[in-house]
Amino acid sequence: MRIGKQDQAFTAIATSDEHSITVRGYDLCDDLIGRIGFTDYFWLLVLGEKPTEAQRGMMDACLVAIAEHGLVPSVQAARMTLAAGPDAWQGAMSAGLLGMGSVVAGSSEAAGQFLHEVLQKAKADRTDVETAAVASLEELKAQKKKVPGLGHPQHSTGDPRANRLLAIADELGVTGEYVGALRILGERAPEITGRPLPINVSGAIPATILDAGWPVEAIKAVPLLARAAGLSAHLYEEAARSIGFILSHKADLAIEYDGQPKGRGASDRAAE
Ligand SMILES: CC(C)(COP(=O)(O)OP(=O)(O)OC[C@H]1O[C@@H](n2cnc3c(N)ncnc32)[C@H](O)[C@@H]1OP(=O)(O)O)[C@@H](O)C(=O)NCCC(=O)NCCS
Numbered sequence: 001m002r003i004g005k006q007d008q009a010f011t012a013i014a015t016s017d018e019h020s021i022t023v024r025g026y027d028l029c030d031d032l033i034g035r036i037g038f039t040d041y042f043w044l045l046v047l048g049e050k051p052t053e054a055q056r057g058m059m060d061a062c063l064v065a066i067a068e069h070g071l072v073p074s075v076q077a078a079r080m081t082l083a084a085g086p087d088a089w090q091g092a093m094s095a096g097l098l099g100m101g102s103v104v105a106g107s108s109e110a111a112g113q114f115l116h117e118v119l120q121k122a123k124a125d126r127t128d129v130e131t132a133a134v135a136s137l138e139e140l141k142a143q144k145k146k147v148p149g150l151g152h153p154q155h156s157t158g159d160p161r162a163n164r165l166l167a168i169a170d171e172l173g174v175t176g177e178y179v180g181a182l183r184i185l186g187e188r189a190p191e192i193t194g195r196p197l198p199i200n201v202s203g204a205i206p207a208t209i210l211d212a213g214w215p216v217e218a219i220k221a222v223p224l225l226a227r228a229a230g231l232s233a234h235l236y237e238e239a240a241r242s243i244g245f246i247l248s249h250k251a252d253l254a255i256e257y258d259g260q261p262k263g264r265g266a267s268d269r270a271a272e
Helices: 028-032 038-047 053-067 073-084 089-098 108-125 129-142 160-172 177-193 201-211 221-240 244-254 264-271
Strands: 014-016 021-023
Touching (some): 053 160, 053 201, 108 221, 177 201
Antiparallel strands (some): 014 021
């Protein structure tokens, strides 16, 4: 069975023959192994060109910022999975990565798309970014939706990772329209939503890396790659000194059963 169009049967990423592997036009063994750092390689793999110094600096900063934040949900999911299946690192790692959704850890994607939409709106409406940002904030409020990239349960007075990333973007000369739009959202959101809403790391990552030239369609790759490193540390520690079942026991203690009382089956049987 043939499904969909079949006219673009190409990949531009890599090819190999009996003696060599070619990645983005470079010989893997002669040009890349031992000659390129992993951040540059990530950029080359995804975009087909090596990054500039500023792009490398910004990507490095974003990867370091989101790799680790303690026993967050994605880490707990991974560690409990490894406790239950010690021979399945890949399953435990996947459990952690699967939890990186639009609310925490993976929220850079939604925030990046939102920033993009605000900028597109400003262009389409022929207004300035502030007008488009305020209209977008009002729209989210009317729909009772949260502003992606703002708010944090722990760093309620300001996410220090976001502040640092934005400062690095300024230092590297990367700051552009995305960071500008995020700063406007951060300034205007509190008065519109009626609550303090600091820019969080998942707002700062897309803003800074998009200004550095990363494509909006590949934003999700940044937190996923970074968190794979943090999860590796947790899985290595989990294998040596397990806390997975402590986490599951504490969850069991914290959550109360409020379903039907015990004994329902007995009364059903008595009625038969
Ligand atoms: C990160 C997040 C889950 C933290 O939430 P929290 O501080 O625990 O707050 P809650 O989700 O319990 O929400 C508390 C109130 O603040 C509001 N609120 C929280 N974040 C908001 C946001 N980004 N935009 C608008 N309102 C927000 C909620 O709607 C809720 O309002 P209510 O009391 O009228 O129902 C939340 O801010 C959020 O979803 N942000 C957007 C997604 C995001 O950027 N995630 C990345 C986190 S690093």
